[in-house]
Amino acid sequence: MAFYDWLLFLHIASAFALVAALVVFWTIAVAARNVDRPVESLRYFSIAKPANILVAAGTVGTLIFGIWLAIDSDAYHPWDWWVLFAIVLWAISASTGQRGGQTYQQAAQLASQLASEGRADEPSAELQMRLQDRRAMWLNIVSSAAVLALLVIMIYKPGA
């Protein structure tokens, strides 16, 4: 395999890691939508831990290897408009995903705090409110839609 092929593999592997993490987050978000007890929410958050690593590696990897590919390739350039548009979509996805994730991070901290106080089995309205936060949900929808748009741009390469 040529160097370009390895770069392409790493770029695609990063994209897979990113989307896989989003699938984990959405599965948890749907499954845990009515959870109000810290003990239950902590179980879901433990599943999200590997996904947190995947989303970070995938977000950074797609950008670095993507730009590297554009520099290495004879057919594409980093200043091609579809590459620039992809970078804008990447920035939208990363920023909205990070802001949306903060709410869930706060919910995880609250659940840990309640559990450490011996209230792991008591329903908490505040915890439920954070898990059902509409703003966080919309930020995650925008982030996932941007990733989907990125995938479409990467396949169709308009203008290339």
Next chain:
Amino acid sequence: MSVLAAIRPDSWNFPLLLHVFGAMILVGGLVTAVTALLLGWRRDTPFYSRLGFWSLLLVAFPAWWIMRIGGEWIASKEDFPEGDEPTWLGIGYITAELGGLLLLIAIILTGIGVRRMRKQESEKSSLVRIGGVLATLILCAYIVAMWAMSGKPG
């Protein structure tokens, strides 16, 4: 290689999008299931086993079909001569078919295991554990397939 990728016919784009999208969701469903089923080996087995089972059934299984239909569609467009298919395509077919079969077995085993755990109010199930091992193997196979599909060795 990069020039060839740039001149891919437009009519190939949608099947390729379908194939890649399905594969990404499939890997996501498997990552969720594997994480849940492996966590279930140590604690709160019924909860994690249920989540692992439903992830396999409702996320990974439909995504496998999207990946497979998209893959077959684009393979028909590429129209490689029979018996002269590239190595990467062979790897893709083997992992897709074998992975699909193992996925089906994993769903059935974890489904039966979860049902038995609920009925017997048991905390452990060998069937769920086998399902977890199978899901891990499928995930590893699809990582190899992703390498073959993207790097196209041979």
